[in-house]
Amino acid sequence: MKATHAVMLAVLLGSTSLAAQASDLTSSTIFSHGYVFEEKTGEALYQGICQGCHMPDARGATGAGTYPALAGNPRLATRQYPMVMVLNGGGAMPSFASSLDDAQISAVVNYVRSHFGNHYTDSVTAAEVKAVRGPSGASGE
Amino acid sequence: MSRMDAPSAMSRRDLLMLIGSVAGSAVSYRAMASMGLVHESNYNGPIKLEGNPRGASVLILGAGLAGMVAAYEMRKAGYKVKVLEYNNRAGGRNWSLRGGDTFTELGGFTQKCEFDKGLYLNPGPWRIPYHHHGVLDYCRRFGVALEPFVQVNYNAMVHSTNAFGGKPQRFREINADFTGHVAELLSKVTSQNKLDANVGKEDQEILLAALKQWGALDKNYRYVGGPESSDKRGYEKPPGGGLNGKPVYSKDIIDFSQLLRSELWASIGAGNGYEFQTTLFEPIGGMGRIGEAFQREVGDLIQFNAKVTKVRQDDKGVTATYIDSRSGGTPKTATADYCLCTIPLSVLSQIEINVNPKMQAAIRAVPYEAAVKVGLQFKRRFWEQDEHIYGGISYTNLPNRIIGYPNTDYHSAGKGVVLGAYAFGPNAYEFTALSPAERVKKAYEYGAMVHPQYRQEFENGVGVGWHRVPWTLGCAGHWTDESRAQHYDNLCQLDNRILLAGEHASYIPAWQEGAVLSSIDAITRLHKRVING
Numbered sequence: 250m251k252a253t254h255a256v257m258l259a260v261l262l263g264s265t266s267l268a269a270q271a272s273d274l275t276s277s278t279i280f281s282h283g284y285v286f287e288e289k290t291g292e293a294l295y296q297g298i299c300q301g302c303h304m305p306d307a308r309g310a311t312g313a314g315t316y317p318a319l320a321g322n323p324r325l326a327t328r329q330y331p332m333v334m335v336l337n338g339g340g341a342m343p344s345f346a347s348s349l350d351d352a353q354i355s356a357v358v359n360y361v362r363s364h365f366g367n368h369y370t371d372s373v374t375a376a377e378v379k380a381v382r383g384p385s386g387a388s389g390e
Numbered sequence: 391m392s393r394m395d396a397p398s399a400m401s402r403r404d405l406l407m408l409i410g411s412v413a414g415s416a417v418s419y420r421a422m423a424s425m426g427l428v429h430e431s432n433y434n435g436p437i438k439l440e441g442n443p444r445g446a447s448v449l450i451l452g453a454g455l456a457g458m459v460a461a462y463e464m465r466k467a468g469y470k471v472k473v474l475e476y477n478n479r480a481g482g483r484n485w486s487l488r489g490g491d492t493f494t495e496l497g498g499f500t501q502k503c504e505f506d507k508g509l510y511l512n513p514g515p516w517r518i519p520y521h522h523h524g525v526l527d528y529c530r531r532f533g534v535a536l537e538p539f540v541q542v543n544y545n546a547m548v549h550s551t552n553a554f555g556g557k558p559q560r561f562r563e564i565n566a567d568f569t570g571h572v573a574e575l576l577s578k579v580t581s582q583n584k585l586d587a588n589v590g591k592e593d594q595e596i597l598l599a600a601l602k603q604w605g606a607l608d609k610n611y612r613y614v615g616g617p618e619s620s621d622k623r624g625y626e627k628p629p630g631g632g633l634n635g636k637p638v639y640s641k642d643i644i645d646f647s648q649l650l651r652s653e654l655w656a657s658i659g660a661g662n663g664y665e666f667q668t669t670l671f672e673p674i675g676g677m678g679r680i681g682e683a684f685q686r687e688v689g690d691l692i693q694f695n696a697k698v699t700k701v702r703q704d705d706k707g708v709t710a711t712y713i714d715s716r717s718g719g720t721p722k723t724a725t726a727d728y729c730l731c732t733i734p735l736s737v738l739s740q741i742e743i744n745v746n747p748k749m750q751a752a753i754r755a756v757p758y759e760a761a762v763k764v765g766l767q768f769k770r771r772f773w774e775q776d777e778h779i780y781g782g783i784s785y786t787n788l789p790n791r792i793i794g795y796p797n798t799d800y801h802s803a804g805k806g807v808v809l810g811a812y813a814f815g816p817n818a819y820e821f822t823a824l825s826p827a828e829r830v831k832k833a834y835e836y837g838a839m840v841h842p843q844y845r846q847e848f849e850n851g852v853g854v855g856w857h858r859v860p861w862t863l864g865c866a867g868h869w870t871d872e873s874r875a876q877h878y879d880n881l882c883q884l885d886n887r888i889l890l891a892g893e894h895a896s897y898i899p900a901w902q903e904g905a906v907l908s909s910i911d912a913i914t915r916l917h918k919r920v921i922n923g
Contacts (some may be wrong), residue, residue, distance in 0.1 A: 312860025
């Protein structure tokens, strides 16, 4: 499964042109070109990344293990919690510190905390993400 | 090889030519000297667990390759063995989706595979390098028939939407022209004495000979259209028979700058990597044949549809609590003296298990990678019939990343299934986040930009995003140098009566060989403990 990971990485890192690649494609799905995500809005980020595990309705899913629901999840009451999870990961949750920048992380955290029946009014800023990330944290480059 | 082996009358340049030719004797000698398996792998042939375990029992969690290697070997060594498996089949990630199969991923999205009989997608592993001696040895012992997996196909495509107007190029031509231009450039600077500070005069002579051969340069050390380059990149009109047989040499060498900027050079090196060097294998009929073979051997030991919810050890033994993975219901327990746990860490990190804090931390320290595979069935094998691509892989900068052609049933008049997408990283997340039908649609749309025949010939497909796979929650354990340094040894230690195994407990992550070698190492240590007390 690991397959051509290293090779692909080389291809991707070498790829700088962002020319439109598929004018005949019919859906609005964003496919990123390299090893960082190109989705910008909270909604696009959620639909491009999060819903793979947490599901389109944010209700999570259970098999041998569980992806927790984000809809109605009391842990989201603390705005730093989802921010730290996205940055650092934990257990089955991967870290997105190197593939999302500060603005993207704040956008997706704020999106999740204000959708799917969540109505938190406070938000996370990119500056806060940067602060939590720390000086050694990858910036998404 | 030693220079002493060379006949003294032979110049070094001649020797180099000889070695570079198909089978120089010095190369052969070295190859023969290094053929023993022990020099290449820490697999030393079938494991021998000597000594009487005196009725000791072991509970194995997970019936993937790691779990079944352990079940097979430990029963043979005299242990009482029981295996708990979440799925209703053995094999785990060793898995082939075949026509008629149904797969329900997390979220309840269900796909029915509509491939024709005999056609399949390997959503997980699909190739076995020749030096994965452990996996290959179990194939040999269990009678799993193998066929070559074609990693490098010189007639397959390399494609970029940013180069050559989006027109796919032949691997052969890109490869020949890239090495040819580099060889010519290097031979130029060598002849201009610009390497004098770095390379001795005598070595420069050898270097020139090497470049000439490697790069298919002409007698003047130029990479140009002609017999030398045509012999590598192909002909405008290849040699034939009879009156019309005279070849026309290739003239359309790709401009070096255009070639560099195309970035297609990045797509020609995969087969040079240790894990991708010829020969690779695949089981005839799908990778899942290995899991099926193991199931024939140890299926009687496996409790299927068992979802483990808790693992507890004390000074007397280990007890696993489990429920029916389909219906839930009343928890049951299974008890043994020892436990080999092969549950993926993405899942195990959510199960209550009383191991030491360092092992707990290690279990939580390994996130699981995203990966996606999409299989597409076509009405006819147009890649063979129209383009003479027999097996192997085409590469593209599109999100589907590759197109893998079937390495079997060549010239079959029937349908064929290609691997239409195989992505890691962001594209794998993005594919996984789509519905299965959308995954197939995207793989189809992107693939059609490489092979326009898609539009006439496509029939159906299946797409698996590994983060949606209910029993693994991801493709494979993702270690970093830092996490290995901090956690790997703690993960692999025997903790009283519990020991972990699987690809995640190996230095060959995501490969079946990692699971096999991890299991063999684990049961060897466990057995030693049992025998020695």
